[in-house]
Amino acid sequence: MSDWIRPRHLPEALEILATAPGPYRVISGGTDLMVECHLAPERRPESWLDISGLRELQGLQITEEGIRIGAATSLEAIRRHAEVVAHWPMLAASAAVTGAPPIQNRATLGGNVCNASPAADNAPTLLAYGARLEIVHHHGSRWLPYGDFHLGYRKTALQPGELLSALWIPYPPKHSRGYFRKVGTRAAQAIAKVSIAALIEVNSDGIIQSAHFGMASVAATPCALPSVSQYLLGRALCDIADMQVRQKVKQDIAPIQDIRSTTAYRLEIASRLVLEAIHKRSESKKEN
Amino acid sequence: MSLTLVKQRTDQQTASPRRVDGVAKIRGTALYVDDLPCADVLHGATVRTTAAGGTLQEVVFDPAIDWSEFVVVTARDIPGMNAVKLLENDQVVLVDRAFRHAGEAVVLLAHADPEKLGMALKGVSLVELPNTAPIFDIDAALAAQQEIIPGNIYTDYLLDRGDVAEGEHLADVVIEERFLTPSQEQLYIEPQGMLAHLQKDGSILVEGSMQCPYYVLDALVQCMGMDKDHLRVVQSTTGGAFGGKEDYPSVIACHAALLALKAGGRSVKLVYERGEDLRVTPKRHPSRTLISLGANKAGELQFIDMDFAIDGGAYRTLSPVVLSRGVIHAPGPYKCPHIRVRGRAVATNHPPFGAFRGFGAPQSIFAMEVAMDRLARKLAMDPAELRRINLLRTGDVNPTGDVVGADCFAHATLDVALEHTHYYQRLAEYRAWNAAGHQTRKGIGLATFAHGAGFTGNGELHLASRVSLQALANGHVEILCSNTEMGQGAATTLVQIAADALGLPMDRVHLAQADTSRVPNSGPTVASRTCMVVGELIQKAAGQLLQRLRETAELAAPHDAQSFAAACARLCAVAGDTLVTAQYQPPTDMRWDEQAFLGRAYASYAWAAYIAEVEVDVLTLETRVLDFTAVQEIGDAVHPVIVQGQIEGGVAQGIGYALYEDVLWNERGVMANDRLTNYIIPTSADLGFMHVVLLEGGLGAGPKGAKGVGELPMDGPAPAIVNAIQQALDIDICQIPVKPEMLLELTMSRGN
Structure with missing residues (x-):
């Protein structure tokens, strides 16, 4: 018999996790976990901690610095949120291409991050916006830059007993523009073959002040592009050598061949999308 | 989505009554x-x-x-x-x-x-x-270094009419190509x-x-x-x-x-x-086609030479029949004096392949229709014009040597399709768009084809299907046949045909559950035969029932539901036989030579011209179908909305076949992408806008001249889409599905 606990308050949940961190599998929308349970019933956990009833993990709050999004907030709520649409359009866009509306109604932003798929649809956006994670434990809490969260394939920085409670995203710099694109196997209900989010800040002299990228499905984890960012920093837009950028992309990603796409396609399209992001910086182009 | 009936009908509302199985399925009370x-x-x-x-x-x-x-x-x-x-x-x-x-x-x-x-x-x-040393490839099977069965060939057919050598001599322009099509999963909603x-x-x-x-x-x-x-x-x-x-x-x-x-x-x-x-479970046969076409300078086909091979998998199952339909449909709806099609079904260590909508025809038609566009390019001729020159007309000899009768609408479908899509205008617009260096390239592509309905050749004769109608004392009538409703709308269509023939409202006619202890064998529900062949038998049986009621139960002419019920009651009261049975009789002019592939292969062909308009993203090489226009002559649309649904569904499966669906095999020859996240079928977001245009010539072998329509829409989408993409990107494509990965390779190798 499996054990299902649905606490109403965060401290209660944290106490359960702290006393029995191993056996309890945290679940909220379940859009990834339920599929996993069906495909591999022998690995089905015995004990579930359902965090969907925790009010502390729900909702979006605007602050002076940015927005705080409760980890168990649904993607549907995020993509329709007026402030998100106005200030973080890439997040609205990535939430809107996660699965399809029925998935978005249940799936949560925290779940998308903690499931730690290399193809996570909202990971590139969070990386490009420089999101921070609020991680809580029975004994306290800590902050972690999202860029430090994914340690390896399906391996995260969450310690036993810890729970992701919120994601905090700063306002983008004033003169920055974003570029988001998901290339999936089809227009909806698709897993990404390559996806990208970029936030590039250019001053009035055409000099790049900052450049942040996030990509999915091009490495064992969602990843930033540190070499590309470094190459672009302080450089004039008119001074960018595309071949150099391609070289840097190659250094930063490690795409594989799998059931959905080829190494060659992922590498080439990743380079094309990075160049497109630099040169076009059109706002959050949705696929199709 | 739009539907156009070219022969204007006034009875469209009454011609498309509610589905008899609709309410139970929508409410979830139907029992699977x-x-x-x-x-x-x-x-x-x-x-x-x-x-x-x-x-x-x-x-x-x-x-x-x-x-x-x-x-x-x-x-x-x-x-x-x-x-x-x-x-x-x-x-x-x-x-x-x-x-x-x-x-x-x-x-x-x-x-x-x-x-x-x-x-x-x-x-x-x-x-x-x-x-x-398992074999998973058609050419490896033909090389027969390892043998699963002797020579690894289940069946070897030859359609050989005229003299290809003579045709080669007469041709000014010749093309040669090799095409591959993959397997495809039916993906019915309900697993078996x-x-x-x-x-x-x-x-x-x-x-x-x-x-x-x-x-x-x-x-x-x-x-x-x-x-x-x-x-x-x-x-x-x-x-x-x-x-x-x-x-x-x-x-x-x-x-x-x-x-x-x-x-x-x-x-x-x-x-x-x-x-x-x-x-x-079995899927569509993968195929490999070597094709050579030759035409004179005027664009008239001089020869068609094809080597068509399908992967039958590890057992023979239905492969010979699939192959036969593939061979007969291979040369298309064209007039050509010299035709040779060699067809082979080979043994491999894949699970056996089986029936899937189109049954061999989508594979060979794909090769023929893409090859036609190659030939047009080599002739520096518009692909629509090349087809217009070669499409069959009444009086021509078709590829199996049969003289084409009045029931030929190849030109009509092409003309309507070109007109409906503003083909030449679009062609010019897309050329201008592509030259302007936008982020996308656009193309418009064509396929013209015909699909024979019912069992091939003497198949219907061997089936000798029987259908019964049972009159009940309350004036209701039950249809007893072994043909099944599986979502395609057959229950409604058959009830409609019977009600129409009996002069009764549809709610007085019922299709009995297909139960072998009750229903006679009216053949399998396959080969686009249900409406045409079984529908015709129902109409015949209805005539017999009316005649019996008139002769033995004083049914007056004309009658209504009430007088019909009274006559049924009288017939039951005198313990008269309330069951009538009609048996299939082949058309008298149906002659088919199974060995030589010559004669009349099907009682009726339905004719079609399909046009795909596509847009390819230059950056990612993703292809999107913008508009899809399906024009077909189907004799008579018994239920226009069901027909439209059949065509839209078939086109959707065809779009999947062309762009998305790819059965991947593991090293043991088993489907590797065995989940719906990895076996990609198009969603409604991927399909573009579909325009369905129905032409009704009224000359088919079914009731009121209806013809089979179920499989036809699977034949045309893949070649039409591939032809459109080739035009958009100015490349040659030899296999489907056309995934972005393949287009990237093709465009990069061209140095683009």
Whole structure:
């Protein structure tokens, strides 16, 4: 018999996790976990901690610095949120291409991050916006830059007993523009073959002040592009050598061949999308 | 989505009544096999071979499991013949020793608790001596360095009319190409399954999801070693089939019946989960076509030379029939004096391939129609113009040497399609768009084709289908036939045909459940034959019933539902025979030579011209269908909305075939992408806008001149889309699906 606990308050949940961190599998929308349970019933956990009833993990709050999004907030709520649409359009866009509306109604932003798929649809956006994670434990809490969260394939920085409670995203710099694109196997209900989010800040002299990228499905984890960012920093837009950028992309990603796409396609399209992001910086182009 | 009827009808509303099965399906009250109420049922499961062929040395049952709790069936438990009844008895029901592919059934288990069953499945291990050099490729099979069967060829056909050498001599322009098409999964919504009951009198009842109840019955007779009177097959509500439930339900039915026979009176349910269904049930045959076309300077075809080969998989199953349809449809709806089509179905170590909407024709038509565009380019001629020059007209000789009669609308479909899409205007617009250096390239592509309805050649003669109508005392009439509703709308269409012929409202006519203990054998529900062939028989039977009521029960002419009911009551009162039966009679002018592939292959061809408009993203090479226009002449649209649904659904499957669907194989020849996240079919977001245009010439072999329509829409989309992409990107494409990965390779190798 499996054990299902649905606490109403965060401290209660944290106490359960702290006393029995191993056996309890945290679940909220379940859009990834339920599929996993069906495909591999022998690995089905015995004990579930359902965090969907925790009010502390729900909702979006605007602050002076940015927005705080409760980890168990649904993607549907995020993509329709007026402030998100106005200030973080890439997040609205990535939430809107996660699965399809029925998935978005249940799936949560925290779940998308903690499931730690290399193809996570909202990971590139969070990386490009420089999101921070609020991680809580029975004994306290800590902050972690999202860029430090994914340690390896399906391996995260969450310690036993810890729970992701919120994601905090700063306002983008004033003169920055974003570029988001998901290339999936089809227009909806698709897993990404390559996806990208970029936030590039250019001053009035055409000099790049900052450049942040996030990509999915091009490495064992969602990843930033540190070499590309470094190459672009302080450089004039008119001074960018595309071949150099391609070289840097190659250094930063490690795409594989799998059931959905080829190494060659992922590498080439990743380079094309990075160049497109630099040169076009059109706002959050949705696929199709 | 839009529907246009070229022959303006005034009866469109009444011509498209509500579906007779609609309410139950929308409300969820229709019972699919997994929903059938059944007390104390056992669940069945299947242990399968893992190697791509070899010999089974031993079956080891884990001693830690108490096997007395389980019903266990092996080949030794088969009372009849251990062979699946089809064209040839080469496929075993359960592997005893030799096997040819991974996924063949060896042991059947049943238990009341599905979880215990799942654990027990892992407790059975097979000791296999694997085949070390399995064959998965058509050309490797033809090279026959390893042999699965002698020469690895199930069937070798030759359509040879005229003299290709002579044609080559007359041709000014020649092209040569090699085309590949992949397998394709039917992906019916309801996975396959059967429920079997051993009755108190020792007879066996099998219910389940199927297209062809009498195929299942024949398979049970052979495997169970019982006569027909002790076997009964009943179709439950069937959630899609597309050919996928033509032959394989026989296998599952035999398995379920074998378990039920040993289960001591408890019923056994054997319903596949999606992954198992994807891995083991038959799919569309992959194909490889070598084609050469030649034309004179005016663009008139001088010869068509094709070497068409399909992968039949590890057993013969339906491959010869699929091949035959593929060969006959290969040369297209064109006039050409010299035609040679060699067709071969080869043996590989894949699971057997089977029926899927189009049945061999989509594969060969793909090759022919893409080759036509290559020929047009070499002739520096517009592809539509090349087709116009060569399309058949009344009085021409068609590829199988038959003189084309009045029922020929190849030109009409092309003309309407060009006009409806503003083809030449679009062509110019897309050229200008592409030259302007936008982020996308656009193209417009064409396919013209015909599809023969009903069994090929003398097939309908051999089937000798029978349909009965039963008049009831209350004035209602029941249709008794073995043809099945599987989502395509046959129940409504057949009821409509009967009601129309009987002069009754539709609610007085009912299609009886397909139950072999009640309904006569009206043939399988395949080959676009139900409306045309069975519908025609229903119309005939309706005439017989009216005649009997007039002669023996004083039915007046004209009659209404009330006077009809009164006549039925009188007939019943005098204990008159209230059942009439009509039997198929072949058309008198139907002559077909099965050896030479010459003569009239089908009672009717439906004609079509399909036009795809596509947009390709230059950055990512993703292709999107913008607009799809399907123009077809189908004789008569009995129910225009159902016809439209058939065509839109078929086009959607065709778009999937062209752009998305790719069965990937693991090293043992089993489908690797056995989940819906990885086997990609298009969603509504991927389909673009579809325009359906129906032409009704009224000359088909069915009721009011109707023709079969079910398979036709699968033939045209892939070549039309490929032709559009080739035009958009100025590249040559030789295989489908056209995935962005392939387009990237093609455009990069061109140095673009």
